[in-house]
Amino acid sequence: MPELLDGLLAAALLGSAWASLATRDLTRAVVMFIVFGLLMALAWARLQAPDIAIAEAAIGAGLTGALLLDALGALGLRRGAAPRDEGGPRGEP
Amino acid sequence: MGAAEGLSALLLLLGAFFYLAGTVGLLRFPDVYARLHALTKADNLGLGCVAAGLALQADSLAAALKLVLIWLLVLAASTVTAQAIARRAQELGVSPRLDAGSAHAVDGRDDA
Amino acid sequence: MTGLEGALALFLLANLAVALVRAARGPTAADRMLAALLFGSTGVGVLLLLAHVGTPPHMPIVDAALVLALLAAITGVAFALRAWSAEGEDDGGRS
């Protein structure tokens, strides 16, 4: 049972990290990064390291996510009419 | 002891059920607004049941109240977030998918 | 009792893995963000359960859940107020 839990956690971590890196859609990358931070906090908790889990939850999932989303908004505003031109026609796999 | 443990297990299972409902709703509901319903209501009830079930096992009253505090924080966070997203969706002109049968009457009243 | 909690944590994590699919392909930016918010609220539940798994329960993990709950609102509100704009093309495709 614990092996299954840890395996699933590791797989989800790898999956979200890959999804965050391997996309040209910035919104998707940021959201997957937030998800990765949350999963990382769970992983630290699973490794019996609650202090690092707290730091990861606060910095990785909370503040960095909000800052990246804010940056995304600023980027979209500056580009004006075509907010996501480099993303191409929706980077769906 | 036995009764408290049984109730605790029941609440935990109930919490998992509501979490499942929230996830299925997120996958199944048709648009952003309906998905927000699933996210706020079902998930918060799921967390409430889990927190209550764990609070029954807590060593001290303060530890149990801490779980309740976490639940209240998540409640506040998710209703504020849901409202902010719903409001923004409406400002951006995302039109909700309305029920075909009742949409006309309501639309007429809303435009007035 | 610890067996039940571990099993439920696994179940919730499986829930999250399913929601990960939604986050990865959910068509609009808001759909992705909703999946991230689901990760937040379910993550709090998983952390609470993980804190009670094991023969000596590891209570400091509850504090991690508390911090996560405190900061969950910031990301969602930042998305709604700052990041989500000019989604017209997406929503036309959806509905």
Next chain:
Amino acid sequence: MRRALAAGALLAALWWVLTEGAGGYGLGALFIALALAWVLRQPRTGTAPRLRGAIGFAAFFLRQSLLGGLQVARLALVPAARVRPQLLELRLNLPPGPATQLLAAALNLMPGTLCVHLAGRRLVLHVLDARMPVEPEVRAAEAQLARLFGFTS
């Protein structure tokens, strides 16, 4: 003075819960004093919640959010069920301010309602199931909040 005592007692209780009753009140007193100073510097809204109303509202809210979760679970898990969304516009009886904001926040967690727009007394709701009697539910919540903030008299 009453306000300072109530806020101070609440903050002390919060510290007690956060430390799980383990104490550390030297540090705690510092933070409680800082938070209290911040709270007392906030402008008064003129609507202090009543204790009796708070208990009634909490009971009402718990029952309604349980019903809300059950409704979402039914709509999500029963294969034949499907959502019938609609928009509903209401005029609130509560005066605009903290009471209406709390009402909108509470409605987000109650069966089938999601606040889409709130300006003054005008409230637009997204309703998950058009067959549900939403308006009586909103009015009941309004009455509870009026009691909470002492508007009934």
